[in-house]
Amino acid sequence: QVQLVESGGGLVQPGGSLRLSCAVSRVIFSRIGLGWYRQAPGKPRELVATITSGGSTNYADSVKGRFTISRLNTKSTVYLQMNSLKPEDTAVYYCNGPIGSSNWGQGTLVTVSE
Numbered sequence: 814q815v816q817l818v819e820s821g822g823g824l825v826q827p828g829g830s831l832r833l834s835c836a837v838s839r840v841i842f843s844r845i846g847l848g849w850y851r852q853a854p855g856k857p858r859e860l861v862a863t864i865t866s867g868g869s870t871n872y873a874d875s876v877k878g879r880f881t882i883s884r885l886n887t888k889s890t891v892y893l894q895m896n897s898l899k900p901e902d903t904a905v906y907y908c909n910g911p912i913g914s915s916n917w918g919q920g921t922l923v924t925v926s927e
Contacts, residue, residue, distance in 0.1 A: 815840045815916040817908045822921030825898055829925070833893040835908030835918060842889040845911040849882060849893045851904035851923075862893060863912055876902075898925045 821833040833849070848863040862882035863871045870882050881894040891908060905920040 815910060815914070817910060817916060817918035819906065819908050819918040819921040822906060822923045824924045824926065826927060827899060827925055829898050830894070830896045831898065831923060833895070833906055833921060833923075835891045835893075835910075837889045837891065837908075837910055840910070842884075843886040847884065847891045847908065847910040848912045849891075849906060850909055851902075851906045852920075853901075853904040856904075858907070861906070864891065895923070898923075900925050 816838045818836045819833060821831060823831060825831050844866050846863060846865040849861040850858050851861050852858040859873065861873055861876055862880055864882045864884050872880060879895065879897045882891065884891045895902065903923060903925050905922050907920045908918040910916055
Protein backbone atom coordinates (compact mmCIF):
# COMPACT_ATOMS: atom_id res chain seq x y z
CA GLN A 814 0.00 0.00 0.00
CA VAL A 815 1.15 3.52 -0.80
CA GLN A 816 2.66 5.33 2.17
CA LEU A 817 2.55 9.12 2.50
CA VAL A 818 4.24 11.11 5.27
CA GLU A 819 3.64 14.85 5.59
CA SER A 820 5.88 17.33 7.37
CA GLY A 821 6.53 21.05 7.63
CA GLY A 822 3.49 22.32 9.46
CA GLY A 823 3.65 24.75 12.35
CA LEU A 824 2.61 28.09 13.73
CA VAL A 825 3.09 31.14 11.51
CA GLN A 826 1.91 34.73 11.63
CA PRO A 827 -0.47 36.12 9.01
CA GLY A 828 1.46 37.06 5.90
CA GLY A 829 4.09 34.44 6.59
CA SER A 830 5.18 31.38 4.62
CA LEU A 831 5.54 27.65 5.12
CA ARG A 832 6.59 24.78 2.91
CA LEU A 833 4.95 21.41 3.39
CA SER A 834 6.50 18.18 2.20
CA CYS A 835 4.98 14.77 1.53
CA ALA A 836 7.33 11.83 1.14
CA VAL A 837 5.77 9.00 -0.84
CA SER A 838 6.83 5.36 -0.94
CA ARG A 839 5.68 1.94 -2.15
CA VAL A 840 4.63 3.27 -5.54
CA ILE A 841 6.27 4.34 -8.79
CA PHE A 842 6.14 7.99 -7.82
CA SER A 843 6.74 9.46 -11.26
CA ARG A 844 3.63 7.78 -12.64
CA ILE A 845 1.04 9.14 -10.22
CA GLY A 846 -0.77 12.39 -9.67
CA LEU A 847 -0.87 13.80 -6.15
CA GLY A 848 -2.92 16.24 -4.21
CA TRP A 849 -2.91 18.39 -1.11
CA TYR A 850 -6.13 18.70 0.87
CA ARG A 851 -6.95 20.44 4.12
CA GLN A 852 -9.51 20.17 6.86
CA ALA A 853 -10.30 23.00 9.23
CA PRO A 854 -12.05 22.37 12.56
CA GLY A 855 -15.73 21.65 12.03
CA LYS A 856 -15.43 21.72 8.24
CA PRO A 857 -15.20 19.02 5.59
CA ARG A 858 -11.94 18.16 3.92
CA GLU A 859 -11.33 20.31 0.84
CA LEU A 860 -9.03 20.20 -2.14
CA VAL A 861 -6.13 22.66 -2.08
CA ALA A 862 -4.01 21.72 -5.09
CA THR A 863 -3.17 18.84 -7.39
CA ILE A 864 -0.29 17.97 -9.67
CA THR A 865 -0.36 15.35 -12.40
CA SER A 866 2.45 12.97 -13.30
CA GLY A 867 3.32 15.35 -16.10
CA GLY A 868 3.49 18.35 -13.81
CA SER A 869 0.20 20.06 -14.64
CA THR A 870 -1.25 21.83 -11.64
CA ASN A 871 -4.65 22.89 -10.38
CA TYR A 872 -5.58 25.07 -7.40
CA ALA A 873 -8.57 25.94 -5.31
CA ASP A 874 -9.67 29.52 -5.94
CA SER A 875 -8.96 30.40 -2.32
CA VAL A 876 -5.23 29.69 -2.67
CA LYS A 877 -4.51 30.70 -6.27
CA GLY A 878 -1.58 33.08 -6.49
CA ARG A 879 -0.46 32.26 -2.93
CA PHE A 880 0.24 28.51 -2.91
CA THR A 881 2.42 26.48 -5.27
CA ILE A 882 2.42 22.71 -5.59
CA SER A 883 5.50 21.01 -7.01
CA ARG A 884 7.09 17.59 -7.16
CA LEU A 885 10.61 16.18 -7.18
CA ASN A 886 10.53 12.72 -8.68
CA THR A 887 14.12 11.94 -7.68
CA LYS A 888 13.07 12.30 -4.04
CA SER A 889 9.54 10.89 -4.39
CA THR A 890 8.30 14.03 -2.68
CA VAL A 891 5.54 16.52 -3.35
CA TYR A 892 5.66 20.03 -1.88
CA LEU A 893 3.23 22.78 -1.09
CA GLN A 894 4.77 26.24 -0.84
CA MET A 895 2.36 28.51 1.02
CA ASN A 896 2.89 32.27 0.96
CA SER A 897 0.84 35.20 2.24
CA LEU A 898 -0.84 32.91 4.74
CA LYS A 899 -4.15 33.95 6.25
CA PRO A 900 -5.89 32.84 9.46
CA GLU A 901 -8.45 31.02 7.31
CA ASP A 902 -5.65 28.78 6.00
CA THR A 903 -5.47 27.19 9.46
CA ALA A 904 -6.14 23.48 9.03
CA VAL A 905 -4.65 20.03 9.02
CA TYR A 906 -3.09 19.50 5.61
CA TYR A 907 -3.13 16.05 4.04
CA CYS A 908 -1.36 14.49 1.09
CA ASN A 909 -3.29 12.13 -1.23
CA GLY A 910 -1.92 9.87 -3.88
CA PRO A 911 -2.72 8.63 -6.39
CA ILE A 912 -5.28 11.43 -6.65
CA GLY A 913 -8.72 10.20 -5.66
CA SER A 914 -7.43 7.07 -3.97
CA SER A 915 -7.98 6.12 -0.36
CA ASN A 916 -4.29 6.65 0.43
CA TRP A 917 -3.75 9.52 2.86
CA GLY A 918 -0.97 10.67 5.10
CA GLN A 919 -1.40 11.38 8.79
CA GLY A 920 -1.64 15.12 8.19
CA THR A 921 0.35 18.12 9.37
CA LEU A 922 -1.16 21.01 11.30
CA VAL A 923 -0.81 24.56 10.01
CA THR A 924 -1.85 27.34 12.34
CA VAL A 925 -1.91 30.94 11.13
CA SER A 926 -2.25 33.30 14.06
CA GLU A 927 -0.74 36.38 15.67
